Amino acid sequence: MTEITDTAGRTPDCPKDLKEVLDPGRYADGTVLDLAGPLADGEILLDEVIPARAPWSAVVKSGQVLTIVDVGGNQSGDFLLYNAQDTAERYSVPDTIAGGGNVYVRTGTVLRSSLGNSLATVIANETDRQDTIGGACGKESNTLRYGHHTTSEHGCRENFLAEAAKYGMGARDIVSNLNWFMNVPIEADGTLGIVDGISGPGKRVALRAEMDILVLISNCPQLNNPCNDFNPTPLRMIITERA
Amino acid sequence: MATVADQHETDTVGNARADARAQGGKAAAAMAYRPASSTPYPPPGVDADTLTWAETVAGGNYAHKVLARGTRVRLEDVTGEACAHVLAYNALEPWERLNVADTVKISWQAYLGTGHPLLSGDGRVLATIVSDDSGRHDALCGTSSARANQARYGDSAPQGPSPSGRELLTLAAAKHGLAPRDLPPSISFFKGVRVEPDGGLTWTGSAGPGKAVELLAELPLILLIANVPHPVDPRPAYTSGLLRVHAWRSRPTAPGDAWWDAAPEARRAYLNAADYCAARGL
Ligand SMILES: [Zn+2]
Numbered sequence: 019m020t021e022i023t024d025t026a027g028r029t030p031d032c033p034k035d036l037k038e039v040l041d042p043g044r045y046a047d048g049t050v051l052d053l054a055g056p057l058a059d060g061e062i063l064l065d066e067v068i069p070a071r072a073p074w075s076a077v078v079k080s081g082q083v084l085t086i087v088d089v090g091g092n093q094s095g096d097f098l099l100y101n102a103q104d105t106a107e108r109y110s111v112p113d114t115i116a117g118g119g120n121v122y123v124r125t126g127t128v129l130r131s132s133l134g135n136s137l138a139t140v141i142a143n144e145t146d147r148q149d150t151i152g153g154a155c156g157k158e159s160n161t162l163r164y165g166h167h168t169t170s171e172h173g174c175r176e177n178f179l180a181e182a183a184k185y186g187m188g189a190r191d192i193v194s195n196l197n198w199f200m201n202v203p204i205e206a207d208g209t210l211g212i213v214d215g216i217s218g219p220g221k222r223v224a225l226r227a228e229m230d231i232l233v234l235i236s237n238c239p240q241l242n243n244p245c246n247d248f249n250p251t252p253l254r255m256i257i258t259e260r261a
Numbered sequence: 262m263a264t265v266a267d268q269h270e271t272d273t274v275g276n277a278r279a280d281a282r283a284q285g286g287k288a289a290a291a292m293a294y295r296p297a298s299s300t301p302y303p304p305p306g307v308d309a310d311t312l313t314w315a316e317t318v319a320g321g322n323y324a325h326k327v328l329a330r331g332t333r334v335r336l337e338d339v340t341g342e343a344c345a346h347v348l349a350y351n352a353l354e355p356w357e358r359l360n361v362a363d364t365v366k367i368s369w370q371a372y373l374g375t376g377h378p379l380l381s382g383d384g385r386v387l388a389t390i391v392s393d394d395s396g397r398h399d400a401l402c403g404t405s406s407a408r409a410n411q412a413r414y415g416d417s418a419p420q421g422p423s424p425s426g427r428e429l430l431t432l433a434a435a436k437h438g439l440a441p442r443d444l445p446p447s448i449s450f451f452k453g454v455r456v457e458p459d460g461g462l463t464w465t466g467s468a469g470p471g472k473a474v475e476l477l478a479e480l481p482l483i484l485l486i487a488n489v490p491h492p493v494d495p496r497p498a499y500t501s502g503l504l505r506v507h508a509w510r511s512r513p514t515a516p517g518d519a520w521w522d523a524a525p526e527a528r529r530a531y532l533n534a535a536d537y538c539a540a541r542g543l
Binding site: 105106108110111112113115116117119120121122132133134135147151152153154156157158159160161162163165166175188189190191192193194195202204206207208209210211212 | 365366380407455456458492493529530
């Protein structure tokens with residue numbers, strides 16, 4: 019039996035059987051899965067593949083770099099950050115937008131907190147831009163967006179609530195988020211929406227923590243819009259630290 | 262030199278009591294009017310006896326109220342220099358609150374205007390913007406932080422000359438048992454921002470004095486308002502004018518109303534709110 023590795027010969031951890039999680043036959047026809055690797059040098063402290071549809075969380079210490087790999091391409095990773103020492107301070111979409119003077123997230127964007135402080139900085143990004151306007155999908159909001167027939171579908175809000183509960187957090191702590199590898203253009207008259215993605219298999223984004231941060235991610239299970247190419251696939255999370 | 266103390270005779274409890282009581286009945290440019298029907302500025306066409314809230318909010322100050330479902334709230338930018346930063350919560354389950362991302366995404370529209378439903382994260386409409394003659398609003402930049410106001414104006418404290426929106430909303434929230442973790446991104450009225458093709462922000466500022474926005478409460482609401490400069494207001498001086506607030510009894514959006522059927526997403530948001538209220542016996 020051959021071990022599954024990336025091109026550097028590394029085998030990421032995975033809460034499920036990695037071979038199954040990375041079996042293209044489990045996904046839509048033509049799915050390409052590319053594990054890529056870290057976008058920053060240094061010792062790898064954590065390396066894990068999040069199966070499609072699942073939540074995930076970790077603490078990234080100040081100065082460490084988190085690389086997120088879009089393994090299957092155009093897979094939305096709904097993302098929240100908190101000050102790990104005091105989660106009442108958390109990611110703020112408007113402080114990030116007003117602070118950076120731009121609604122799109124790119125290399126150099128500082129991800130700001132509800133107190134206006136720097137939580138993390140995007141230090142590398144392999145797609146044109148990332149989204150922080152589109153929020154998260156959820157069981158309730160799906161009924162508005164697509165109809166009440168979606169009532170039994172799982173959403174990112176549910177992933178966030180389940181993962182936040184591990185840290186004693188609840189509905190009060192789930193705020194508007196980032197969406198790695200999701201494409202939400204805003205047109206001149208203010209019309210906006212989720213459209214076909216501009217990422218691809220193995221594309222990455224990397225952030226440097228500016229304080230100790232708790233990150234929550236929902237590997238988006240949405241099947242009613244193009245945020246996952248209608249084909250939820252795994253994400254790879256790698257934390258590195260420079261020697 | 263004359264001091265404020267010279268105007269008061271407070272050397273005994275009896276004199277202090279008389280002095281305190283002599284202050285009642287005075288008027289100020291910014292104040293609450295009680296009963297609401299006594300407002301000097303009744304909104305046109307509104308029966309004063311139906312008013313439930315009448316208040317003028319100073320620049321750099323805040324206001325808050327618990328409102329029944331079906332209440333109509335009018336915010337007026339008296340001088341053209343107000344900016345009303347607003348948060349709304351389901352008063353019965355306040356962990357249900359304004360979700361700005363859902364409000365813009367589900368309506369397919371980043372700019373707030375007449376007919377825009379203000380959505381919670383629970384798939385319900387909290388309030389509808391039912392009237393707007395300003396058109397200069399913002400759902401992207403939130404309100405100001407202590408850090409930003411200290412950098413821009415040298416001070417951010419509620420007791421200082423340039424309070425931040427977040428610090429004022431923290432106080433307003435606390436008066437309803439809500440903590441800083443209960444302050445999600447807010448929206449603001451009367452100062453506009455537009456998004457350029459590259460994602461950059463362009464300030465469009467004020468539409469001038471006397472402009473008004475009206476909100477209709479579709480659930481019982483806790484409404485918090487901070488009246489402070491918009492976070493990307495480019496003017497170096499802390500510029501914040503009077504905001505007038507009136508609310509009166511009306512009725513929530515119902516089938517047959519224009520907003521109910523304006524969009525399929527909104528219709529389902531109204532349906533979900535009506536379903537919630539029916540189940541709770543509201
Ligand atoms: Zn999602």
